[in-house]
Amino acid sequence: MSCENYKQYDNRWASKRYAGDTMAGSGCGPTAVANIVQQMPTEVAKYIESKGGTVSGHGTIWSYIDVALDHFGYNGRQLNGTSLYGVQGSAAETTWKNAMWAGNHYGILLMGPGVFTKGGHYITITEYDGNRCYVHDPASAARDGWHPWSDFEGRVKVFYLADRADRKDSAGSGAEETSVNTYSFGLEQIDLGSVGIYVLLAQEILLPRGFYKGTLDRSFGPLMEAAVRAYQKSRGFLAVDGSLGAATWADLLALPKRNGLYVLKQVKTGDQGVEVLLLQEILKARGYYKGGLDWSFGPQTEKAARKYQADRGLKVDGVAGPETWKDLIAL
Structure with a gap:
């Protein structure tokens, strides 16, 4: 099973309202989740908003990424509760790397200022080989592909994991x-x-x-x-x-x-x-x-x-x- 590579600026949903903005402007969270759970970004966005998981003008609340992953059957886990931006070698980082290296998980990273964003931005990670991560970036096709860990080091705010194996049916669907x-x-x-x-x-x-x-x-x-x-x-x-x-x-x-x-x-x-x-x-x-x-x-x-x-x-x-x-x- 492989991840999708949806983009938040896709003209099929770019103008859809989300978090007091549009999917193009603030939809990186639901799009990063959608890449993993293989649902439409608009479906994930609808679910997150139904649970109150957004802040108008600021996007997706951190704790609703794993909630959405859970809802669609991928056992989401948020590994840290406070921002780790500027921190290297944390327990959350080690846990995330070990799990990704084992090959049984997909990842989502909430990035702080650096290679991927000037503020905050969710990206999907499909693979980690011990030195590099393979990225599906909801905001930029140019940033898709392999990146050295130096692009992430000290720039990750929150680490998330999701199981690779999904359930036979999505949560809420019998x-x-x-x-x-x-x-x-x-x-x-x-x-x-x-x-x-x-x-x-x-x-x-x-x-x-x-x-x-x-x-x-x-x-x-x-x-x-x-x-x-x-x-x-x-x-x-x-x-x-x-x-x-x-x-x-x-x-x-x-x-x-x-x-x-x-x-x-x-x-x-x-x-x-x-x-x-x-x-x-x-x-x-x-x-x-x-x-x-x-x-x-x-x-x-x-x-x-x-x-x-x-x-x-x-x-x-x-x-x-x-x-x-x-x-x-x-x-």
């Missing part, structure tokens, strides 16, 4: 919801010359977003390659190679994963989120949905879902549940 109300699917790399259902899904996403200018022909031709390159370039941190591999798929979908598969939950009128966005994109590309890509399951989305279900011989309830997702995604 096994029934996991098995009955979700649809899971896997994806393959596609590039110039590919044909089939994977290409169709990519076209259905890139067309409504304005990147793809062709038709839904299930063929990865020059127009598709140009669309993928344009999308990758627009993101700023993806390799611009015109190939839809794992990293580009993960960024394009921004869906949670379980056991290596993307997971779509049931959505209905009143729901919001990335699942609704994907539903709108597919239905819009197929001519059913006439509204904007607003992430919100309103009357127009329900009307489009009902029309699609009727045309496909599905139960006409206006709810995008597993059977409707299975028919839409067909993977």
